[in-house]
Amino acid sequence: MQLNHAQRELTVKVVYYGPGLSGKTTNLQLIHARTQSEGRGKLLTVETHDDRTLFFDLLPVFFQTKGGYTVKVKLFTVPGQVIHNATRRVVLQNADAVAFIADSRRAANADNNAYWANLHENMRENGLDTAQVPIVIQFNKRDLPDTKTDQELEETRARGKEPVIGAVAIRGEGVLETLFAVIQLAYRKMDEQAGLARNLGLSESGFLDQVFARIDTSGTQVESWLEQLRKGDQ
């Protein structure tokens, strides 16, 4: 988090991490497509000829708070290919939260584990406390054959503290839910560190409401989640 009181600006960094071809860029493309242009920047993406991410993708989503702060949520993806580890580490620097995009297929299990370890190693190398930086796991490609059952997802969920969300990113399923979960956890961490509610008058529901104000959440669970948060506030 970069909180600049002089410029009245809060920048939040969320990194989409995971093995190659797990659907990180697809997640960002969908968020981009669902967000009105006034609420976001351009999707910056550099791909190789075979559609693999070469450096990173970047999609900024922003809004103004009532208190006059500009809040920018910068969504990054890392390149998934093994050889780009140094780039992954650079992009991961100072992340406020991580969305780990895993491939649900059983055959991808070893890869998922390897990148999970790689994420933790790179966080440590970057001086990020793995206990402090929240992570959300997205199990993508739920529509493909050989995918893990819901029961197996439950088992994964039970093994750790990270929220686990099933997704078919290419069809938009689970993408905004993942975004919601990761931003919610990022908010809670930042609120703990910098007192966003106290100092900026920015409550959790207010924050999420404004992030999703220009995003088309129809047909997703995000609508009801936002509704619940608002009720909780009242």
Place this chain on the structure above:
Amino acid sequence: MSTEGPTRSPESVLQRRLALGDLLDLQTFGELVKGFAELYKVGVKVFDEKGNRLADIKVGNGDFCGYVFSFTEGRRCCTATVARVKEGPVATVQAAREPLGPPGVPLRGMVTVPCFTGLRYLVLPILWEGDSLGRVVFGPFTPEDLGDLPTSLTDLTPGIDLALAQGHLAKIRRAPEQTVAKVMLHFAQLLEALVAAGQKTYLTSQVHIEATLESNRELEGQNRKLEAMNVRLKEMDRLKSSFLATVSHELRTPLTSIIGYSEMLSEGLVGPMNVEQTDYVRTIMDKGDTLLKLISSILDISQIEAGKVRLTFDGVLVSDVVTSALSSVKPQAQKKGLVMDTKLPPRAVEARADREKLRQVVVNLLSNAVKFTPKGGWVQVVLTDIQPQPELGSAPGYRIVVQDSGVGIPPDQLDKVFQSFYQVDNSSTREFGGAGLGLAIVKSYVEGHGGAVKVTSEVGRGSRFEVVLPAKPPTPGSVISPPASDGPIPVERF
């Protein structure tokens, strides 16, 4: 939080707020602005967020503004107006108002700033991802509806020549505000495309550099670890050699007593023994000798590996050395009924060498030949005259060839037989004894003399070891370097 971030590497470009100048190629951008200003005949200035001027093209207003500037009050007001458009807020405050733009088109935060002369400026913020990166100032232009010069000008500039001023004014583009606003929105689109392309190029190239530095940092860390490990391994190796040397020495002392006392017993110095007793004591002596030789070999190789062996070169009659070596293996050869054949040149061969080490080279080769040749076979040793040797760069030297009709060495093992503790048959049930040190010692000593040793062999037919030695070793008294050690490549060669 940025203030709590790791201090290890500098802040990534991804965390930095980018300046407009980073995202544009200023030279081509300047040309674009110039072309644009000339096409529409309106001046264009571009400033970044800190007020740095990135482009500045004036069209037509020079004479008029210069004339107004020549009046004291005109100068003051002109300076204030310029400051307003350049540094004032891009908002409808401080005399600025919303422009008359094309209907139904978003104005991207553009404002109109009127000049006291009746001219006008349009100011457009450069917005990127919710940030303001700077501003574009269009103008001044003459609004289409401007008739006479306004009193705001004439009152402040007493004595102004209205005809002259109107003449200058005619050189400034006259256009409806709406048209200028439209042109400006078009410019904003162009600029957005340039900034998007520039941001992509700038961020990716910077991240690429950062990733390369990150890789380097990682490699340097690994190199340091490897170097430390290498130092440790070398130290362990040295300790091993030193341990072997000490242990061998300590073993040899009591063994000498065992052999000595057995010898005295067998010679009947302490009274007569029966045949069986003598036989047993002889066996003790024989095995003691074998053990002593083995220990000596271990001592030799550990001395070599510890870099402690120094050769002392003297004039040596090589023929005598060969003959003496032969005599020391003769008993074993006779026991196996081997035919020993010696070919010495008619003239005695004299060369500079370390006599003891040279003798050991020949003894080791000969005892190997005897050991690995089955009963009824033959062993031959040949010494040549001193003559130019191709292996020594045509320097004068001699050859000692030891050949046998023994078991031979498989081709894939030929290059390994010179390694310490190497045996072709390494199984526990092997037929031939020994520690596998003889040839390693031979190689070290020969190379210490500046010579070379090579082997050819055929399994089941026999082996042929050929030693080439210089008549004058190049470095007298050299310390033998440990065998098979790949020295470090000198890094600072020049």
